[in-house]
Every structure is written in C-alpha cells, then in structure tokens.
Amino acid sequence: MKRRTLLGAGLALLLAACGGGGDAGRGITIGVQKGGVLFVAQQRGEVAKRLAAQGIAPVKWVEFPSGPPLIEAMRAGSVDLGAVGDTPVAYAQASGSDIVYVATHSFPSSITGGLIVPKGSPIRAAADLKGKRLAFTKGSASELSAVVALKKAGLTLRDLTPVYLAPGDAMTAFANGSIDAWLTWDPYRALAQERFGAREVPIDRAGLAATNFTIARGALVRERPQVVVATLDALRDEAAWARAHLPEVEKLASAATRLPPAVQHAMLARYGGNAFAIDPVSPADIANQQRVSDYLTQAGVLDRKLDAAAAAWTGWKPKS
Numbered sequence: 001m002k003r004r005t006l007l008g009a010g011l012a013l014l015l016a017a018c019g020g021g022g023d024a025g026r027g028i029t030i031g032v033q034k035g036g037v038l039f040v041a042q043q044r045g046e047v048a049k050r051l052a053a054q055g056i057a058p059v060k061w062v063e064f065p066s067g068p069p070l071i072e073a074m075r076a077g078s079v080d081l082g083a084v085g086d087t088p089v090a091y092a093q094a095s096g097s098d099i100v101y102v103a104t105h106s107f108p109s110s111i112t113g114g115l116i117v118p119k120g121s122p123i124r125a126a127a128d129l130k131g132k133r134l135a136f137t138k139g140s141a142s143e144l145s146a147v148v149a150l151k152k153a154g155l156t157l158r159d160l161t162p163v164y165l166a167p168g169d170a171m172t173a174f175a176n177g178s179i180d181a182w183l184t185w186d187p188y189r190a191l192a193q194e195r196f197g198a199r200e201v202p203i204d205r206a207g208l209a210a211t212n213f214t215i216a217r218g219a220l221v222r223e224r225p226q227v228v229v230a231t232l233d234a235l236r237d238e239a240a241w242a243r244a245h246l247p248e249v250e251k252l253a254s255a256a257t258r259l260p261p262a263v264q265h266a267m268l269a270r271y272g273g274n275a276f277a278i279d280p281v282s283p284a285d286i287a288n289q290q291r292v293s294d295y296l297t298q299a300g301v302l303d304r305k306l307d308a309a310a311a312a313w314t315g316w317k318p319k320s
Contacts, residue, residue, distance in 0.1 A: 026055060026056060026057065027056060027057050027058040027059060027060065028051070028056055028059055028060070028080045028081060028220075028227060028231060029059075029060040029061075029062060029078065029079050029080045029081075030042075030059065030060065030061055030062070030079070030080065030081050030082060030231075031062050031063075031064050031070040031073060031074065031079040031081070031082030031083075032061050032062070032063055032064070032082065032083070033063070033064055033065070033066065033067075033070070033083070034063070034187055034257055035186055035187055035253075035267070036083055036105075036212060036276070037083070037105075037235055037238055037239045037242065037276050037277070037278055038082070038083050038214075038235070039253070039256075040238060040241075040242045040249060040252065040253075040276070041234075041235060041238045042061045043252050043253070043256050044238070044241075044252065046234075046238065046241075047059070047231075047234045047235060047238050050234045051230060051231060051234060054230050056227055056230060056231070062078075062079060064082070065166055065167055065168060066137050066140050066166060066167060067084030067085055067087070067088035067139070067140050067141070068088055068091070068137065068138070068139040068140060070082045070084055070088070071084060071088050071091065071092050071097070071099065071139075071215075074092075074097075074099055074215065074217055075092070075095075075097045075098075075099065077217065077219075079217075080216060080217055080220050081102075081214065081215070081216045081217075081220070081228070081231060082214070082215055083212055083213065083214050083215070084141075084212070084213055084215055085140060085141030085144075085185075085210070085211070085212060085213070086141055086144060086210065086211045086213065086288075086289060086292045087139060087140055087141045087142075087143050087144045087292065087296065088139055088140060088141070089101055089213050089215060089289065089311065090144075090289070090292055090293040090296055090302060090306060090308075091139045091302070092215075092311075093293070093306050093308075093310070093311045094293075094302045094303070094304065094306060098217065098218035098219060099215055099216070099217060099218060099311070100215065100216060100218050100221055100311050100312065100313045101213040101214065101215050101216075101281060101289075101311060101312055101313065102214050102215065102216045102221065102228055102232065102281065102313045102315075102316060103213070103214035103232050103235075103236075103278050103279060103280060103281065103316060104211050104212070104213055104214070104279050104280075104281055104282070104285045105211065105212040105214075105239075105276075105277040105278060105279060106209040106210070106211045106212075106279075106284075106285060106288070107209060107210045107211070107212075107271065107274060114142060114145060114183050114184050114185050114189055114200075114203075115145070115149065115181060115182075115183050115200065115201045115202075115203045116174075116181070116182050116183075116184065116189055116192055116193065116198040116199065116200050116201070117180065117181045117182075117198065117199055117201055118174075118177070118196065118197075118198065118199070119196070119197040119198065119199050121180065121181070121199065123180065123181055123201055124201060125153065125201065125202070126149040126150055126152065126153040126155070126201070126203050126204070127153040127154070127155065129150065129153075129155065129159075129160050129180075129181060130155055130159050130160060131159070131160060131161075132160050132161070132180035132181060133160070133161045133163050133178070133179045133180045133181070134146060134160050134161070134162055134163065134179070134180065134181045134182070134183065135162075135163040135164075135165045135170045135173055135174070135179040135181070135182045135183070135184075136162070136163075136164070136165075136170075136182070136183040136184070137164070137165065137166055137167060137170070137184075138164040140185075141185065141210065142183035142184055142185065143183075143296075143301065144208075144292060144295065144296060145183050145203060145205060145210075146162070146183050147295055147296065147299040147301060148203075148204070148205050148206050148208060148295055149203035149204055149205065151206075151295075151299070152204040152206055153204075156299070157299070163179050165179075167184060167188045170182050170184060170188070171188060171191070171192065174192055174196065174198070175195075175196060181201070182198075186267040186270065187257065187259055187263060187264075187267055190263045190264075190266040190267045190270070191259060191263050193266065194260060194262055194263050194266065206295075208288060208291060208292060208295075209288050211285060211288060211289065211292075214232065214235070214278065216228055216313070221313050221315070225315055228313075228315075228316065229315070229316050232278060232316050232318070233318065233319055235278045236278040236279075236318055236320070237320075238276075238278075239276040239277050239278045240276075242275070242276040243275070243276050243277075246268055246275070249264075249268065249276075250264045250265055250268060279318075280314065280316050280317065280318060281312050281313065281314050281316075285312075286308050286309050286312050287308075289308040289311075289312075290306075290307075290308040290309070292308075293305070293306040293308055
C-alpha cells in the first residue's frame, strides 16, 4: 500500500506539471520520451515555431520515462499527443480509454529485440530464461516482446519470475545483479551495453513489426482535427530533417540527455536510415496491431479481445 500511495502521489505531481489539460487555450501539450522524432522536435524548437505561426500555441512538452505513465496522463486529459509502443496502445484500448493512434513508425522484426544480460551470463536464448528473473516495464512494448519470445521457446511468464520495473529502477537492478535479464529499449539498452558490457540475446518476435505509435486524445481528434494534422505534418518534416542530419542529432541528443556520444551513436547505428519517421496509419499497421493485441489476450495479459481498427484514426494525409 505504501508503494502504491507513493506511485499515486508521483503521478499526481506529474499531471500537475503537465498544466491541467491541453484544451486550455489554443495550444497543445505533447508527451515525450528520451528518443525519437518528438524528442528531436522538443530539443530543436522548430516544430513549436511552425505551429505557433499557425495559431497553435503554446506548445508544451512533458517528459515521461516510458509509455504507461504517458498513457495515464493522456487518460487524465493532461497530455494531448505523444508517442508510445504497441503494447501501451493495446492496454489503453482494453481499459476503454478515449485514446487513438494517429500515425505510426514501424521497425522490421529483424532489428528489434532488447533482451540484454550481463556479459558473463549463461543465457543465450529465450529458452534459457526458464527459472530466471526477467525485468521489464509492465504495460510497455517490452512486455509483448517477453510474451512472444517465450511462447516461441515453449514457455510462458509462469515459467520464470517477472520483475516489473520502470527503466531507471531496472538499470539499478541490472547493475547490482538482482535480475538475470532485462527487456528494454534505447537509450537504456545502449547505455547498459556501454556502461556494463551488457550482451544482447536474440529473440523471436514471430514476425511482428515493432511499431511506435503517435497517439492522441480522442477529444482532440474530434474537436480539433486540424491541430492534429498540422502537428503531424510538422513532425513528418522534422523526421526528414533528422534522417538527413544524423551527426547533428547525435550531438543534440548527447547534450540534452548527458549520455555519452558513443551511446547515441550506437542507438542510431542500430536502426540506420529507419531511425526517424512519421507515417499515416495504414491497413498493414492496423493488421499488425491486431496481432499484437491478440497475442496479449491469448497470453492472459489482456482480459478481452480487441478490435485494433477501432482505435485507429486515418484522417491524416501527409502533404509530402
């Protein structure tokens, strides 16, 4: 109960910092994590200038450590738009939240993963996780990776000890050896590799693309669709700038996060030219998200079958 109270208090403070809701005035509040197009847009300031020129101001940025707390803030009406992985989207839909996905950025399953172990670990494959302590953030995309990889190895979460930790806490646990393996994402994956020599273990996502979704409050989409379109157009151009200026992105991100340049370089090198993109929601994206939610339902993570198309908004047609 004490931990739950502290978490509740922390979320309340975070929501207060968001400014009490994006419907105030004519601006927009954007939730951002340490990476991706939104992070670059926050640091450069060009998207905010462009939106202000269209009468969309102020643009407020609120930082989150992962997708689940960003979803909570959006559910409370304190954030208008943000970016999260596929699993938070499924959780939000399962809870009946008025949240829709309005744009996507999909990565091939061949370059996704995120299962890391200490350099001297005997774990070489997902099957070796049996009986081990596996950390991941509950409700994040890493939970889906765990479910899918274990299923392909003939295991379930009941065959090991799941340790549900936020990224910062998981980093500490990884460093002190209190967990055997960690499923995470960049920059945490790259940082653990640089600091502790973490070794990545290949996992099978059963052909599922890993999708980064731009999400928005349903009320914003219904009441101010022109704001959503203008923001997505600006972010798409920002993604194009980032792809064309990767060395500058590395420097900008290193200065903003204080992470070593080697970590930023490793992150961008991992994804190559696919590091930044904002694309309209396609039928393939919806089909992939349907498979994601079905996996989570079959594994008992979600308590009902979802219709992924019901949470999709396809009203954005990019200008270029």
